[in-house]
Amino acid sequence: MSNTPMAASPLTRAVLEIDEYASGLGWDQPARLFALVDTAQLRAQEPALAAQLGLGDEQETPAGLTPIEQDEVPTDKPLDEFLGTIAWPGAVVGCALTVERLMLPPSAEAQVPQDLDEAALTRWVAKHPERQEVRMTVAVLRDGSRESALRLREKDSPTEVLTGSDLVPGLAEALAATFED
Numbered sequence: 001m002s003n004t005p006m007a008a009s010p011l012t013r014a015v016l017e018i019d020e021y022a023s024g025l026g027w028d029q030p031a032r033l034f035a036l037v038d039t040a041q042l043r044a045q046e047p048a049l050a051a052q053l054g055l056g057d058e059q060e061t062p063a064g065l066t067p068i069e070q071d072e073v074p075t076d077k078p079l080d081e082f083l084g085t086i087a088w089p090g091a092v093v094g095c096a097l098t099v100e101r102l103m104l105p106p107s108a109e110a111q112v113p114q115d116l117d118e119a120a121l122t123r124w125v126a127k128h129p130e131r132q133e134v135r136m137t138v139a140v141l142r143d144g145s146r147e148s149a150l151r152l153r154e155k156d157s158p159t160e161v162l163t164g165s166d167l168v169p170g171l172a173e174a175l176a177a178t179f180e181d
Contacts, residue, residue, distance in 0.1 A: 011036075011139055011147045012163060014065040015096060019137045019149040019161055021067075022098045027133065027153055029100065031073040033086075036094035036139060039064035045091070067096060079174075086178040095175055096139035102131045138168045140175045148172065 008016065014036055022032065042049065053066060074082055079099065088095060102125050104112075116124060125131055133153035140146050148167035152160065166172075 008163075009147070010065045011094070011141060011145055014067050014094075015137050015139045015147045015149045015163065016161065018067050018096050018098055018139070019135070019151060020158065022135060022137065023151065023156070023158070027100065027135070027156075030075060031079060031097060031099040033070040033073050034067040034096040034098075034139075035070060035088065035092045036065045036067055036096060036141070037091055038093055039066045041091070042066055065094065073097075083174045083178055088178060094139055094141035094145075095178060096137060097171065097175060098135060098137040099171075100133060100135050102126055103134050104128055104132075105130055136168050136171065138171045138175060140172055140179070142179050144176065146172045146176070 018032075018034055022029065042053075053068070073079070083097075086095075102122075104125060108128060108130050111128075112121070113124065135151045135153070137149040137151075138146070139148070146165045148164055148171075150162045150167055
């Protein structure tokens with residue numbers, strides 16, 4: 001993708017590529033799950049698929065990762081339950097998920113009413129004047145590496161995407177668990 005920084009690690013480049021793809025689809029999208037495969041291995045073992053993905057015979061660093069979108073994430077099941085049902089084949093070196101959520105600033109934590117169930121808390125956050133819509137893209141590799149990208153709807157620009165390995169630790173843990181035996 002054109003906006004992916006070349007100096008970034010292969011995992012960071014993959015996360016930013018997925019973020020750019022999701023951005024092109026617009027907001028109010030369902031969660032999307034991606035397998036991450038080694039690009040050089042994909043070209044060698046599945047040349048037809050590599051060509052279909054536009055990878056061709058280009059020479060790329062051997063550490064490049066190619067995201068491959070999976071079937072739709074079910075909306076009738078909590079995300080953590082769905083992730084608990086996933087098992088990846090050996091050719092998949094990592095996975096990524098992009099999901100939209102409402103977030104509150106840390107200053108609003110003290111205002112959260114006690115004893116709200118999940119549905120009531122969701123409604124409360126949706127009505128809060130300081131809420132912000134965010135798209136989170138989180139990726140993990142089998143070796144434990146992690147990367148995340150956060151994009152606020154109010155600052156929807158590739159130059160405003162925040163990246164880091166520990167931005168969404170709970171989601172990263174859930175994705176890492178999909179590689180456990």
